[in-house]
Amino acid sequence: MPMDLKENKYGIEKNKKFYRSLKCACAGLKVAFVEERNLRFQCVLGILAVLAGFFFELERFEWLWILLAIFLVITMELLNTVMENLVDMITEKTYHPIGKKVKDIGAAVVFINACFAVLIAGIIFLPKLVLLLQKFL
Numbered sequence: 001m002p003m004d005l006k007e008n009k010y011g012i013e014k015n016k017k018f019y020r021s022l023k024c025a026c027a028g029l030k031v032a033f034v035e036e037r038n039l040r041f042q043c044v045l046g047i048l049a050v051l052a053g054f055f056f057e058l059e060r061f062e063w064l065w066i067l068l069a070i071f072l073v074i075t076m077e078l079l080n081t082v083m084e085n086l087v088d089m090i091t092e093k094t095y096h097p098i099g100k101k102v103k104d105i106g107a108a109v110v111f112i113n114a115c116f117a118v119l120i121a122g123i124i125f126l127p128k129l130v131l132l133l134q135k136f137l
């Protein structure tokens with residue numbers, strides 16, 4: 001059941017202050033991070049990619065591609081979480097064919113972005129990894 005708007009500290013009026021918008025964004029990030037295992041996994045992979053970037057001393061344009069891939073995956077996972085929650089709210093967690101379609105397409109969006117990130121990581125890190133291995137072998 002929808003909450004009585006008076007129970008909400010701020011009601012549903014538009015955020016007029018920047019810090020309140022920021023507070024809501026942080027609350028959204030926190031709830032998604034706590035509830036979504038995939039998001040936590042993607043954040044860990046993102047941190048590993050950044051550490052690898054420092055290790056291999058990436059060029060500026062390489063950093064741009066890696067950061068783009070990381071932010072795209074996390075953004076799409078957040079949007080997917082929004083869609084999943086909307087479907088759950090509308091269907092009240094009962095089966096609906098359109099609910100299935102929306103969730104499946106949302107999962108496909110995340111998958112496509114994950115493929116993009118793997119491609120970028122492969123193009124940038126693989127040659128450096130091969131060079132490094134050749135040095136030691």
Ligand SMILES: Nc1ncnc2c1ncn2[C@@H]1O[C@H](COP(=O)(O)OP(=O)(O)OP(=O)(O)O)[C@@H](O)[C@H]1O
Binds near residue numbers: 036038084093103
């Ligand atoms: N209300 C629904 N009606 C029909 N099918 C649903 C519904 N909810 C979920 N499904 C089906 O179950 C699958 C898994 O749903 P779920 O909500 O667990 O999403 P998920 O993609 O596993 O989420 P996560 O990103 O958290 O792993 C969906 O992709 C969809 O095929």
